[in-house]
Amino acid sequence: MGNRGFGGHLVVRSDDDLRRLAKMINETYYNLPLKNAIFHKQYSTWGTCSLKTRQIYVSHRLKGAPLELIWYVLTHEICHLEERSHNARYWNLVSKACPDYINCRKMLKAYAMQNYAKEGYR
Numbered sequence: 001m002g003n004r005g006f007g008g009h010l011v012v013r014s015d016d017d018l019r020r021l022a023k024m025i026n027e028t029y030y031n032l033p034l035k036n037a038i039f040h041k042q043y044s045t046w047g048t049c050s051l052k053t054r055q056i057y058v059s060h061r062l063k064g065a066p067l068e069l070i071w072y073v074l075t076h077e078i079c080h081l082e083e084r085s086h087n088a089r090y091w092n093l094v095s096k097a098c099p100d101y102i103n104c105r106k107m108l109k110a111y112a113m114q115n116y117a118k119e120g121y122r
């Protein structure tokens, strides 16, 4: 992970870091078929996933963002591999790896306001 390893101040900047973190979250909490997680130039969403390829794409804007934000976005997309809609079952899944997800969503909004206010983020 980066060059500091777990337990230190973890910074996720590369596709390698992202893939490792996604695998770790998935293997610890979900064990779903997951092929890869990579950063991708995307402006209107933080993350997307392809059910066909089992790949997760995270906005390049989250490179180097606070770990809990990337953790939440990865968890959000991993759970979509299992449940497509944002229903009660879905949020229950999310809460396994990210019990604090409501707060994480607020932090994401704040992060967007701070860094990308002009470009508009949901």
Ligand SMILES: [Zn+2]
Pocket: 076, 080, 086
């Ligand atoms: Zn979603």
